[in-house]
Amino acid sequence: MPSLKEFRVRIASVQSTKKITSAMKMVAASKLRRAQEAAEAARPYAERMERMLGNLAGAAQGRADALPLLAGTGKDDVHLIVVMTANRGLAGGFNSNIIRSARGLVRELLERGKTVKILAVGRKGRDAMRRDYRDLIVGEMIEFGKKTAVFSEAQDVATKVVDMFNAGAFDVATMVYARFKSAITQVVTRQQLIPFPVPQATGGSADAVVYNYEPSDQEILAELLPRNLAIQIFRAQLENGASFFGAQMAAMDSATRNAGEMINKLTLNYNRQRQAMITKELIEIISGAEAI
């Protein structure tokens, strides 16, 4: 049994841990709210862009001169996987869930005899992928998303991906990130970026509109596609941000609860020990007095 002093030291240390985790929980909760608002505010743009693109792509899909970003290279030998994680940890299973999914995807593709390249966005993902697939990593962006999500950063990632694609570095690009469902649920999602998956025509009346294009539809498409890529990445970054804080909040909440339980247990043991010592001392005094 540890001494009384050791108990006191341990209780104090658990108490300060609890203070830290509960503070982190509060911070995560307030950041979560902001991240969630940002994610929701970005939705209109993505939705409208999707509508425009669906409209254009549907018409352009069957054409022989369709853009490679839309139609793909006609092969699927080389895959690029964009792994989006956070730069920091202490968020429960957030990063490891994304990494696990990415790793599964890599293994799957390798088994099917494909070549895999990895673009790591976020420090945690880079570190983990480095451990297993060091030679597959073709690029990393760890300065990404240091503060709040900024569109220009997403654009940088998109530019990089498009440049690589135009240089013929890969045929298919997939992005792995955590979609924000609620503060306690995040869904790890694999999303295909290139070639652009054309949404199935819903057959609604809105789709029937015939547009005039200025300049031509191909030129608009050539601008719209890379832009859409940036938007998808931006959206993933925002979703990831919100998911991160959600996961962190949940993790810190349970850490705080655990610390509380631990303090209770230690305090109980401490009191028991103290009582035992008092009893022992009393016995010593009494038996000492009787002996005289």
Added chain:
Amino acid sequence: MADTLKFELVSPERLLLSEQVEMVLVPGTEGVFGVLPLHMALLSTLKPGFVEVYQAGAVRERFFVTGGFAEVTPSSCTVLVDDAVPQAQLTQAYAAERLSKAKALIERATTEEELKKARVAMAAAEFLTQSGALH
């Protein structure tokens, strides 16, 4: 007859404006065009310029945009922009800052692609400086 159309101005970060308006002027790549209700369906790219919102026969809101897309249907006009600056923020100092930033970009550009991007930023900044809309 419908005498207003639904106008939406959206940037990647948020929805900037969404309301019923009389007319909108949009700086298309092929020329500035006005959108009134019952305009034919149109998709256009944008060049640097001003998006002007007309209400009751006069300009009510004005945004400087660098580029983007416009989608027009008979009952609505949606403008997706990279970056929109409201009139109130367009000062001489702001334009000068933009210009110097664009210059720095051109100097720093190493690849063809970067240079192209920097030139676009430069053109936008120059347009703004010369537009006479500053205060």
